[in-house]
Amino acid sequence: MPELLSAPLVVEFPFTRSLGPVQSAFLTGLRERTLLGVRTTDGKVLVPPVEYDPVTADELRDLVEVAPTGTVTTWAWNPTPRRDQPLDTPFAWVLVKLDGADTALLHALDAPDADSVHTGQRVRVRWSEERTGAITDIACFEPYEGETGEVTPHEGRFTDMVTGIVAPARLDYTYSPGRAQTRYINALADQKTVGERCPSCRKVYVPPRGACPTCGVATTDQVEVGPAGTVTTYCIVNIKARNLDIEVPYVYAHIALDGAGLALHGRIGGIPYDEVRMGLRVEPVWTEGGRYPDHYRPTGEPDAAYDTYKELI
Amino acid sequence: MAPVRDVAIVAFAQSDHLRRTDEVSEVEMVMPVLHQVLSRTGLKTSDIDFTCSGSSDYLAGRAFSFTMALDGVGAWPPISESHVEMDGAWALYEAWVKILTGEADTALVYSYGKSSPGQVRDVLTRQLDPYYLAPLWPDSVALAALQAQALIDAGDTDEPALAGIAARSRTSASDNPHAQLRGARAQGDYQVRPLRTGDCPPVGDGAAAVILAAGDRARELCARPAWIRGMDHRIEAHSLGVRDLTDSPSTRLAAERAGAFDRPVDTAELHAPFTSQEVVLRKALKLDDTVAVNPSGGALAANPVMAAGLIRLGEAAARIHDGTSHRALAHATSGPCLQQNLVAVLEGEAQ
Secondary structure (H helix, E strand, C coil): CCCCCCEEEEEEEEEEEECCHHHHHHHHHHHCCCEEEEECCCCCEECCCCCECCCCCCECCEEEEECCEEEEEEEEEECCCCCCCCCCCCEEEEEEEECCCCCCEEEEECCCCHHHCCCCCEEEEEECCCCCCCHHHEEEEEECCCCCCCCEECCCCCCCCCCEEEEEEEEEEEECCHHHHHHHHHHHHCCCEEEEECCCCCCEECCCCCEECCCCEECCCEEEECCCEEEEEEEEECCCCCCCCCCCCEEEEEEEECCCCCCEEEEECCCCHHHCCCCCEEEEECCCCCCCCCEEEECCCCCCCHHHHHHHC | CCCCCCEEEEEEEECCCECCCCCCCHHHHHHHHHHHHHHHHCCCHHHCCEEEEECCHHHHCCCCHHHHHHHHCCCCCCCCEEEECCCHHHHHHHHHHHHHCCCCCEEEEEEEEECCCCCHHHHHHHHCCCCCCHHHCCCHHHHHHHHHHHHHHCCCCCHHHHHHHHHHHHHHHHHCCCCCCCCCCCCCCEEEECEEHHHCCCCCEEEEEEEEEEHHHHHHHCCCCEEEEEEEEEECCCCHHHCCCCCCHHHHHHHHHHCCCCCCCCEEECCCCCHHHHHHHHHHHCCCCCCEECCCCHHHCCCCCCCHHHHHHHHHHHHHHCCCCCEEEEEEEECCCCCEEEEEEEECCCC
């Protein structure tokens, strides 16, 4: 078994989310250094606020302002902060019941060490310098020995309300394709296309994924297929993809390589787009240093008869 | 409510759970487990009425990976299939309901997780509330540590007691050839205080599968079926600051609805990835020292995310299959700090 392939894989996504009336008021409030909660029908104040009572499911809209000071209800000392967490030096995760609130808010507490943190500790909000209307407008909490704040009614109205947030996320992986796909990719490095045969139905899968989806058993023997093949079906692409340096229109096709039990995908070049047809015989074109065929071009052979590829469309 | 049909777990199989499985793709990891569970009953894919799986694309960073994993089942001629983006325990619940309705007599349930390609602590932050929590990236260990500290403050446990749970679990796992951590080990440093390395589950890859069958079909397929006497799942508010982290009312309610308190159980397979969560669950489920808790080693010995809950059901069933247990409780969890909880009660017939 040759060395397994692996490569870094980054998944990044900026989710754009709209806010309801309560979350909009709360996050806009943070931008204005104002902490809002919502009062439930039985008189409790929820901070952070929600639109529906978690117990009764009643709609909640009665906003109040609570104090930027509060009490730690539980904590956990984080000696090694991870990327994107609120502080990059060791800190405590805390749940803080703000003065005037009946529920606790999760955030970070900036403290010198674990021994200086305890349940019941008094803390206050440290605001971020730049605030946009997000939970990160609270930079963190910090220890505070001072007055207890009060609750006052608040309309929840500010100029230029924040109505949405963009929540960026990035996750890093090391991707390994497994045995079957490693064999396939390694063969491509030698400009060979290798499929794998199902021991039960004898079909040759390309690209192989290690299993026959029909029989549910491992594919075993490696079988070199192609290089030539037959266009089984195709479409004409008229929309230019971002970061893709291919002139439109172009043809994207299913190609049954000779010896393969199903068709794979590929672009057809070397022929005007409107002359591509089912049954066209094609062969791969490799570019210098390319790790897979850049495209397929006509071989010049006569077209394949429909009966020879109809099972592979 | 008593189930309208008798349904049993008739077979269980699992992979060896490993820190890394770079050499296999997800389907290559799942397929041998599917073959094992089918061979235990002699059934073929075409004999199975309903198939349901549980997994999450976020673990390995692969889109629609369950459709690829389905290749290991063999989906031709066409099969009746479903998927939950949750632990396989909830896939089992769906399959159980499908059988209760009479839509199926047999079901294949499987689940898998490959945590090794990514950082599971970071990945799990993406299941949190996207407005108030996810932007802060509080990882799964940090959230469990907040719960652990609340338990310590309440006098429900202390660090030596948590270390005792870790040691007992991994000692139990010595007899489990599939477990990732077998045998007691040092508690290690604080990951997020008060939780040390030993209080946290191993990160690893693995898969599990069970077969369910109804009535006489179950008796044909298994000498001593593990009858599902009741099963229920409940959820609590997502926001940690709203909940009492020292308790699990959702577990208690699910157990009550599943009939767990009607008669004592002799075995409990609890899905508690962190030592502190076992403290919460024992209290919610009123388990005393007469009950064998996690004889498999539990999630502290092997925690393939998305499969670890289904494994609890499978391990409990396996003990009924081999006659070690007569009435077992199985529990699965999902979400931060035991947010969602499923409880099943399994019984063997008198021998």
